[in-house]
Amino acid sequence: MTNLLEVRDLSKRFTSGSGPFRKARSMYAVNGVSLDLPKGRAVGVVGESGCGKSTLARLILRLIEPSAGEVRFEGADLLKKSAAQMRALRADMQMVFQDPYSAIDPRYTVARAIIEPFVIQNREPAGRMQDEVADLLNMVGLTPGLADSFPHQLSGGQKQRVGIARALALRPSLLVLDEPTASLDVSVQAQIISLLAQLRDDLDLTYLFISHDLSLVKYFCDEILVMYLGRVVEALPDTSTPARHPYTRTLMDSTFEPDPKLRRAIVPLKGEVPSPFDLPPGCAFADRCPQASALCRAQVPELVNYSGHAVACHNPI
Amino acid sequence: MTMLNVRDLGVAFGGVQPLSGVSFAVERGETLGIVGESGSGKSLTAMSVMGLLPLSGGRITSGSVEFDGQDLTKLSEKAYRNLRGGRIGLITQNPMTSLDPLQKIGPQVDAVAVLHLAMTPAQARVRTIDILGTLRIPDPALICDRYPHQMSGGMKQRIVIAMALAADPDLLIADEPTTALDVTVQAQIIRLLDDLVKERELALILITHDMSVVAQTCDKVLVMYAGRAVEHGSVGAIFDAPQHPYTQALIGCIPRGLSAGEQLTCISGTVPSVMNYPKGCPFHPRCTRAHDICAVTPPEFAISAAGAVACHFPGDAP
Numbered sequence: 108m109t110n111l112l113e114v115r116d117l118s119k120r121f122t123s124g125s126g127p128f129r130k131a132r133s134m135y136a137v138n139g140v141s142l143d144l145p146k147g148r149a150v151g152v153v154g155e156s157g158c159g160k161s162t163l164a165r166l167i168l169r170l171i172e173p174s175a176g177e178v179r180f181e182g183a184d185l186l187k188k189s190a191a192q193m194r195a196l197r198a199d200m201q202m203v204f205q206d207p208y209s210a211i212d213p214r215y216t217v218a219r220a221i222i223e224p225f226v227i228q229n230r231e232p233a234g235r236m237q238d239e240v241a242d243l244l245n246m247v248g249l250t251p252g253l254a255d256s257f258p259h260q261l262s263g264g265q266k267q268r269v270g271i272a273r274a275l276a277l278r279p280s281l282l283v284l285d286e287p288t289a290s291l292d293v294s295v296q297a298q299i300i301s302l303l304a305q306l307r308d309d310l311d312l313t314y315l316f317i318s319h320d321l322s323l324v325k326y327f328c329d330e331i332l333v334m335y336l337g338r339v340v341e342a343l344p345d346t347s348t349p350a351r352h353p354y355t356r357t358l359m360d361s362t363f364e365p366d367p368k369l370r371r372a373i374v375p376l377k378g379e380v381p382s383p384f385d386l387p388p389g390c391a392f393a394d395r396c397p398q399a400s401a402l403c404r405a406q407v408p409e410l411v412n413y414s415g416h417a418v419a420c421h422n423p424i
Numbered sequence: 425m426t427m428l429n430v431r432d433l434g435v436a437f438g439g440v441q442p443l444s445g446v447s448f449a450v451e452r453g454e455t456l457g458i459v460g461e462s463g464s465g466k467s468l469t470a471m472s473v474m475g476l477l478p479l480s481g482g483r484i485t486s487g488s489v490e491f492d493g494q495d496l497t498k499l500s501e502k503a504y505r506n507l508r509g510g511r512i513g514l515i516t517q518n519p520m521t522s523l524d525p526l527q528k529i530g531p532q533v534d535a536v537a538v539l540h541l542a543m544t545p546a547q548a549r550v551r552t553i554d555i556l557g558t559l560r561i562p563d564p565a566l567i568c569d570r571y572p573h574q575m576s577g578g579m580k581q582r583i584v585i586a587m588a589l590a591a592d593p594d595l596l597i598a599d600e601p602t603t604a605l606d607v608t609v610q611a612q613i614i615r616l617l618d619d620l621v622k623e624r625e626l627a628l629i630l631i632t633h634d635m636s637v638v639a640q641t642c643d644k645v646l647v648m649y650a651g652r653a654v655e656h657g658s659v660g661a662i663f664d665a666p667q668h669p670y671t672q673a674l675i676g677c678i679p680r681g682l683s684a685g686e687q688l689t690c691i692s693g694t695v696p697s698v699m700n701y702p703k704g705c706p707f708h709p710r711c712t713r714a715h716d717i718c719a720v721t722p723p724e725f726a727i728s729a730a731g732a733v734a735c736h737f738p739g740d741a742p
Contacts, residue, residue, distance in 0.1 A: 155606035195711055225631030262694045292461040292695075293633060297677035297688040303548075320604065322636075326688070361611035363636035364679040367659045370640055373615040375560075376608045 109279055109312045110179075112167065112200075113142035117176030123384075123401060134310045134383040136162040137338040139176075141410075144281070149307065149314035153321050153329030153358070158334040161205075164285045167315065168202055169193055180281070194404070198228050201274035205286040207266035211258045214393055217244070217269050224276040236391040243272040246309075248302055264295035271302070275310070284316045300327055321362050333358065336383055336391040339410060342417040351416070351423040353396045390421065398422045425452045427492060427595050427627035434486035435472055435577075441485070442666065442698040443651040445734075450595070450644075452625040455618075457642035457659070459674065459696025463695045465651040466631045473629075474514055475504040492594065510540040511590030517600035519580035522614050523572040529583055530568025536590035548590075555586045559616060578609035585616065596620070599631045614641055630687045635675050639663060647671045650696055650706035651681055652722075667731075667738035670707050675693050705736065713737050 113368045117140045124133035136293075137159040144150050165171045167178055169185055178185040180200060188196060201224075204210035211220050218240045225239075232239035237289060241251035247268040258266055267287060274282055284303070288296035304327065306312060318324050324331055331343040333355045341352040348358050357376050378395045381387060387394060393403040402421050410419040428450045434668065435443035450456045458466045470595050471477055473489055475496060489496040491512065496504070504509065508514070511547060514734045516522045524532055533555070534548035543551065549568065556564035559582045572580055581601065588596055602610035618641055638645055646668065647655040647664045655668040666672045668674045676689030693710040696702055702709055708718035725734035 155608060264694060293635070294461055294673060294677045294691040295694070298690045298692070301690055320679075321607070322679045357608055361607040363614075363640040364609075364680060365639050365663070365675055366634040366680075367639045367663050368586060373611050373614040373618075375615050399540070411481070417580075 109126075109146055110143045111146045112142075112315070113177075113179040114140060114144075114167060114344075115177040115179075116141055116144045117163070117166055117178060118174050119159075119166055119171065132384045134386075135159075135337045136201075136383070136404060137166060137394060140337075140339050141333060142339070142342070144313060144315055147311060149316055149328045149331065150330045150332065151316045151318060151324035152332045153318055154326045154334035155319060155380070157336070157383065160319075160334050163334070164202065164283045164315065164317050168197065168200060168283060170202075177272060193412055195228070198224070198230075198277040200278045200281040200283065201277070202278040202283045202285060203267075203270050203274045203287045205289050207263060207270045207290070208258075210270050211266060211273075213258050215258070216254065217256050217258075217261070219264075219274055220230060220258075220269055221254075221273050222271060223362075230277070231306040233385070239276075243276060246275060246306070247272045250405055261321045265292050267291060267295075267299055268302070271299075271306070275306070278310070281313050281315070285317045286319065287316075289319065296323075299411075303327070307312070321358050329389040336380065337388065338391070338419065339417075340392070342410070342412075344373075344415040351418045352420050353398055353422075353424065354392050364422060376393055390419075397423075426450070426490075427452055428629070429490040430473070430487070431490070432487035433469070433472060433484065433489065435468060435477060436483055436485045437480070437482045438527050441651070442482075442699055443472070444486070444644075445725055446487070446648070446651075446653045447652065447725065447729075447732075448644075448646045448656060448709070450629055452594070452627050453621060453625045454644065455621055455628040455630055455642045456523075457645045458629060458639040458648060459633060459635060459638055460648035461633060461674075461695050463650075463698065464648040466633075467599055467646055468651070469648070470514070470599050470629070470631055473597060474508055474512065475499065475501075476508075480588070492575070505541070509536055509588075510591045511555050511594050511742075513591070513593035513596045515584055515588050515596065515598040515601045517575060518604050519584045520572075520604070522584050523580060525572050527571075528568065529572065529575075533583065533587050535566075536587050539661060551590065552586070555589055559586055559589075561586075572717035572736055576609075577605055578612060581605060581609075581613055582616070585613075585620075589620070592624075593626070595627045595629070597629045597631070600633070601630070602637065603634075610637075635678055642714075647674065650683070650701050651698065652706060652734065653725050653732075654707065655731070655733045655734075656725075656727060661731055665740055667733040667740070668707075668735045669713050 119137045120133050120135050122131050122133040154160045166173045221240050221243050240254050244251045249268050288299050316328050324344045332339050333341040334363045335354050341355045376395055389404040389406050390408050393399040408421045410417045426449050431447050433446040460466050485496050517719040533552040534545055537543045537548035537551050553564040561567055561582055571596055602613050620626055642659050645659055646653055649670050655671045673689055673691045691710050704719045704721055705723050723734045723736050
C-alpha cells in the first residue's frame with residue numbers, strides 16, 4: 108500500500124507577543140508528529156481541546172507554516188513548494204471545516220460557494236457549470252433546487268453538506284475533515300458520517316479525520332492516532348487493538364455507551380491539563396497518570412513502535 | 425416524594441406555540457433525562473419551570489408546574505425570585521458565559537447564600553469554601569480570589585454547579601451541563617452530579633441531546649420532539665424496548681465504541697421549525713412508519729406507570 112501522505116517530525120511553535128510588561132512565551136502546539144496515510148484509508152486523530160489536532164490538520168495543508176518537519180504528498184515535499192505550486196496542489200487535497208456556519212460566505216449562494224474552487228484554480232468543469240453544481244449537490248444528498256439558496260436558509264446539516272460538496276468540487280484524493288460533525292445534532296451527525304463513508308467508497312477518497320469523539324473515530328476510521336498536548340501518545344493500527352497508553356485508556360473510560368446495562372464506574376481523571384506554555388520536564392501526562400514513575404516525571408517518553416502499534420509511555424499497560 | 429410534577433404544559437410566544445402537552449414528574453433522589461435534538465423544546469421546558477419565560481416574551485398557556493405541591497404558574501414574581509437559585513438551582517450549558525468576567529469567583533458564589541440564606545458575607549464565604557471543597561476543587565480558598573478567565577472550562581462548570589448548590593436546593597435543573605466540555609471533563613462532571621443526587625437526595629433534571637449520557641446517569645427519560653413529549657419511561661425500558669420510532673432513531677444514530685462494524689441509523693430530513701410544525705404527529709414527515717392518520721391526528725400522550733408514548737403505531741424496532 109503506497110502512502111498518499113507522509114508526515115515526519117512535524118512541529119509548530121507559537122510565540123505569544125511580548126509587551127512592555129511581558130516576556131515573549133512560546134509553546135509547541137504540535138511537537139514532532141509523524142504519520143502515514145495510505146491511499147484509500149481513513150486515519151483518525153483524536154484528542155481533547157488544545158491537543159493540537161486542528162493545528163496538525165492546518166499544517167498538513169500548509170494553511171499555517173510549520174516550524175520544522177516534513178510533509179510529503181504523493182512523494183512531493185510540500186514545504187519546498189512555492190505559494191503558487193502549493194495552491195495548484197491543494198486542488199488534490201481539500202479540507203472540510205468544523206463550523207459550517209462560518210466556513211461558507213454568508214453572501215454567496217450555494218452554487219457560488221461550490222464553484223469557488225474552480226474560480227480559485229482558474230479551471231473550467233468538464234461540462235456546464237450548472238450541471239457541475241447539480242452533480243455535486245446530488246453527490247452530497249442535496250436537491251439541485253437549493254443551488255440558489257443562501258447559507259442562512261439552510262440547516263446546519265445542509266450547510267455541512269455544502270461544505271463537503273465544495274471540498275469535492277475539484278475531485279481531490281485527500282480530504283482533511285476537521286471535526287466535521289462537532290457542531291451538529293447526533294441524528295444529523297449520523298447522516299453526515301454515512302454520507303462520508305459512502306463518498307469514500309464511490310470516489311476512492313483518503314481521509315484524515317480529526318475528532319474529539321473516540322467512539323466516532325472508532326466507528327469511522329481504520330487507524331487511530333491519539334494526541335495529548337501536541338504529541339502523539341499512541342498510534343493504534345486498527346480499531347480493535349486494546350489501548351496501551353494510560354491516557355487513551357482514560358479517554359475510552361470517559362466515553363459512555365448508549366446502553367444503561369453498560370454503565371461504568373467513573374474514576375475521574377485527577378488534576379487539569381497542564382499549560383502548554385509551562386509543560387513539566389517529563390511526560391506531559393505524568394501528573395495525572397495512575398502509573399507514573401520517577402522516570403515519567405524526568406524524561407519525555409519516545410514513541411516506540413511495537414509491530415505497528417506505537418506507544419509513547421515508559422510504563423505501557 | 426414527588427419534587428416536581430409538570431402536567432400538560434403549553435407555552436406560547438405571541439401566536440406561536442413552541443411547546444404543548446408536556447408532562448413529567450421527578451422524585452427526590454432521582455435523575456430525569458430530557459432528550460431531543462436542538463429545537464425540540466428541552467431548554468424551553470427548563471425555562472418554564474424556572475419561571476424565566478417572561479424575560480423572552482413567552483407565557484405558559486396551559487397546564488401546571490407543581491413544585492413540592494405548589495403550583496408555580498400561579499406564583500408571584502417576588503415569590504418566584506425566592507425560589508429561583510434557592511430551592512430550585514439551574515446549571516446552564518455554557519460556563520464561559522454564565523459567570524461574571526469582572527468579578528472574582530468568591531463573591532459570585534457568596535452572593536447566593538447572602539441572598540437566599542440571609543447570611544453575612546463572612547458566613548457565606550465559609551460556606552462557599554466548604555461547597556467548593558465538596559466539589560473536589562483544589563485549594564478552594566485560593567480559587568475564591570481568582571477570576572473566571574484564569575480557570576479551565578471544567579473548573580468554571582464546577583463553579584456554576586457550586587452556585588446552583590449554594591442555597592441547598594431540592595431540585596436541580598442542568599441544561600446541557602457537559603456539552604461544551606471535553607470527554608474526560610464531562611465524565612468528571614457527570615460523576616459529580618451523580619454523587620450529589622445520591623448524597624443530598626436531590627431531584628435532578630438533566631437536559632441533553634446525548635443518549636449515551638442518559639444511559640450512563642438517568643433513572644427516567646423524557647424524549648421530546650418539536651415541542652412535544654413523545655416518549656417517557658424508565659431508562660431500562662426506554663433503551664431495552666423503545667416504542668417511539670424517534671426514540672429508536674435517537675439511540676440508533678450513536679456510534680458505539682465497543683462494537684465496531686454496525687450501521688448507524690439515520691433520521692432523514694431535519695427538525696421542523698417552530699413556525700411550521702407539521703399537522704398531526706410532528707414526526708410523521710421523517711417517520712418510516714407513518715400512515716395517513718399520522719398526518720391528520722396528533723397522537724395522545726398519556727402517562728401510565730409503565731411509561732407513555734405518543735405514537736399511533738408504537739412498537740419495537742423492526
